[in-house]
Amino acid sequence: MSKAERVTHLYQFHKQNAKIVEFAGFQMPIWYKGIIPEHMAVRTRVGIFDITHMGRVIISGAKSEAFLNYVITNDASVLTPLSAQYSVMCNESGGIKDDFVVSKLEQERFLMVYNAANREKDYQWLVQNAKAFEVKVEDVSDNIAMFAVQGPNAQPTLQKVADADLSKIERFKCGWTKLAGVDGFVSRTGYTGEDGFEVFVWNTPLADPESAIKVWNAIMKAGEEFGIEPCGLGARDTLRLEAGMCLYGNDIDETITPLEAGLGFVVKLKKDSFIGRDALSKQKAEGIKRKRVGLRMLEKGPSPRPQQEVWKDSKIGYVTSGTFSPLLECGIAMAYVGVEHAVEGGTVAVKVRDKDLKAEVVRFPFYDPTKYGYARQK
Amino acid sequence: MRVSDYEIPDKLHYSKEHEWVRLEGKEAVVGITDYAQKQLHEIVYVEVQKEGSEVKQFQTMGTLESVKSVSDVYSPVTGKITKVNKELTDSPELLNEDPYEKGWLAKINLTDFKKDMEKLLTAQQYADYIKTKET
Numbered sequence: 001m002s003k004a005e006r007v008t009h010l011y012q013f014h015k016q017n018a019k020i021v022e023f024a025g026f027q028m029p030i031w032y033k034g035i036i037p038e039h040m041a042v043r044t045r046v047g048i049f050d051i052t053h054m055g056r057v058i059i060s061g062a063k064s065e066a067f068l069n070y071v072i073t074n075d076a077s078v079l080t081p082l083s084a085q086y087s088v089m090c091n092e093s094g095g096i097k098d099d100f101v102v103s104k105l106e107q108e109r110f111l112m113v114y115n116a117a118n119r120e121k122d123y124q125w126l127v128q129n130a131k132a133f134e135v136k137v138e139d140v141s142d143n144i145a146m147f148a149v150q151g152p153n154a155q156p157t158l159q160k161v162a163d164a165d166l167s168k169i170e171r172f173k174c175g176w177t178k179l180a181g182v183d184g185f186v187s188r189t190g191y192t193g194e195d196g197f198e199v200f201v202w203n204t205p206l207a208d209p210e211s212a213i214k215v216w217n218a219i220m221k222a223g224e225e226f227g228i229e230p231c232g233l234g235a236r237d238t239l240r241l242e243a244g245m246c247l248y249g250n251d252i253d254e255t256i257t258p259l260e261a262g263l264g265f266v267v268k269l270k271k272d273s274f275i276g277r278d279a280l281s282k283q284k285a286e287g288i289k290r291k292r293v294g295l296r297m298l299e300k301g302p303s304p305r306p307q308q309e310v311w312k313d314s315k316i317g318y319v320t321s322g323t324f325s326p327l328l329e330c331g332i333a334m335a336y337v338g339v340e341h342a343v344e345g346g347t348v349a350v351k352v353r354d355k356d357l358k359a360e361v362v363r364f365p366f367y368d369p370t371k372y373g374y375a376r377q378k
Numbered sequence: 379m380r381v382s383d384y385e386i387p388d389k390l391h392y393s394k395e396h397e398w399v400r401l402e403g404k405e406a407v408v409g410i411t412d413y414a415q416k417q418l419h420e421i422v423y424v425e426v427q428k429e430g431s432e433v434k435q436f437q438t439m440g441t442l443e444s445v446k447s448v449s450d451v452y453s454p455v456t457g458k459i460t461k462v463n464k465e466l467t468d469s470p471e472l473l474n475e476d477p478y479e480k481g482w483l484a485k486i487n488l489t490d491f492k493k494d495m496e497k498l499l500t501a502q503q504y505a506d507y508i509k510t511k512e513t
Contacts, residue, residue: 019419034420035445234446300467302423302443324422324445353441 008052009145009209010216018232024116026053029232038235039326042192043372046151046223047231048216051198055119056144057126060109061135068102068110071129071275073258075268079104082174084187087266088258089125090276094283095254096261098122099246101189101198103174111185113146113198115248129275145204145212149219150196150239152376153226158197160222161215162186166197171374180218182211191236193243193365195374238323241332243373244294244364250306251292251320251334259283260336262292262364290317291342294366295333295350295359302352303331304359309351316341319350325366332366333359381505382512385412387478391495392504393454395436398478399498406455406491409482410442410473413508418444421473424466426451426484431459433486435494440483442473451483455494461485 006026014020018029029050031038041047059068068076074087084103088096098121100114114122119141126137149158159166164177166186174187185200199219204212220228237247246252252261257280259267269281295304304322309315317337325332333350341348344363349356370377379386386392391399396414400407415421426440433439439453462484466472473481488494499507 030446031419036420238445302425302441302448305448324443326445 009212031232035234036326038231041229045227046153049148053116063133067133074266094257094276094279145201150192154196157223161218192239193373294362297331298358304333391498397454457486
């Protein structure tokens with residue numbers, strides 16, 4: 001099978017209901033009804049995404065925590081069983097190899113979920129660095145189907161199919177549960193800024209997709225009363241951008257450090273040693289020169305797009321992600337600018353074709369977090 | 379006529395870049411086809427060259443943005459833009475809702491339509507062309 005022909009368990013559903021695109025070698029839905037209605041369903045109700053294309057490894061063994069602390073920048077030793085953390089791993093220069101979520105399943109057993117586009121690269125990197133440790137790195141990507149159920153009604157929707165009491169699983173915690181009678185695992189995490197869960201259907205290879213399809217259909221049915229929408233990669237991207245979350249390959253890559261990306265909260269320089277630590281310590285001491293910022297367009301018009309230049313008298317940076325924001329109904333972007341310009345409330349210009357479009361430097365998320373997102377006031 | 383999901387009105391002329399032309403005396407009304415709007419989906423911004431601009435057949439006359447993408451629009455004819463559909467500024471969704479009527483892009487005073495015609499398609503030819511895209 002050629003790389004571009006990889007599909008997920010839900011391919012038949014996607015093919016019948018969505019426009020399909022190739023993404024990271026997978027045939028994936030980009031939208032069903034449309035990016036805007038799907039986006040708004042997640043911001044105001046609930047949506048379900050097939051994210052089976054993502055990479056998943058189990059890291060186990062007596063030294064698994066020590067190994068993780070060596071390859072990732074965050075501190076895995078603070079994780080208690082059934083809790084999760086966001087982190088990155090870096091190369092020796094401090095550039096980001098990938099960003100991901102690590103969940104501690106039990107003592108000496110961790111699950112790492114990383115970007116689809118980096119599946120091979122990350123696996124190789126982990127295996128190569130695991131040699132010095134007594135650990136096993138097992139790629140379980142093809143044995144697990146994975147869905148994200150996101151939005152203010154994610155919990156009541158998922159509770160209808162889950163045996164476990166989901167109200168007991170707090171943000172960045174996980175738990176084992178039957179889902180529509182099928183063995184599953186859930187973590188209260190996501191890539192939308194909203195409350196919600198990522199759902200893992202265990203032991204469900206592509207050749208035997210029935211249990212994955214059963215769980216998907218059960219969640220779709222359970223969400224009917226809440227106005228659930230199946231959501232594609234289009235809405236996934238606009239949602240994460242509004243939330244201020246990085247997309248690997250756009251906003252972060254091996255030439256950008258987590259300090260520049262505003263991800264310093266996952267860099268624990270007090271840890272003994274980890275890959276990239278020296279470079280990051282040095283950069284922290286010297287101070288960063290550029291920084292990731294949010295830009296909100298001040299006028300109606302075209303939306304900012306990746307690679308466009310950001311100006312303030314002279315060129316001060318460039319856009320890495322940009323879109324029309326379905327919630328704010330204006331253009332929004334992430335950009336790297338000189339650190340002296342990374343000041344909230346500052347005004348800059350984005351060069352879009354022949355125009356200079358005014359934008360304001362804003363904090364993440366782009367929306368009012370008291371009204372939208374996981375911390376909204378109910 | 380209709381090809382799979384796409385409406386293709388019989389009396390219009392078409393380009394392979396999915397623009398349509400409707401003759402109104404010495405002027406042509408131009409826009410994008412149903413196929414084009416369904417591929418772009420959810421158009422959120424429309425930009426057409428200013429009234430008075432000269433446009434050449436198959437050269438850029440504007441830009442359309444959907445949520446995720448930016449696409450050029452090519453003029454299907456040569457001439458001078460006499461009118462731009464200003465309603466699209468506030469209601470770009472008209473391009474999706476009604477691509478052949480309310481979603482027209484511009485009116486163009488034609489230079490030599492006979493010459494333009496040589497490179498345009500009839501509805502039947504355009505329908506056949508769409509069929510090749512669909513398979």
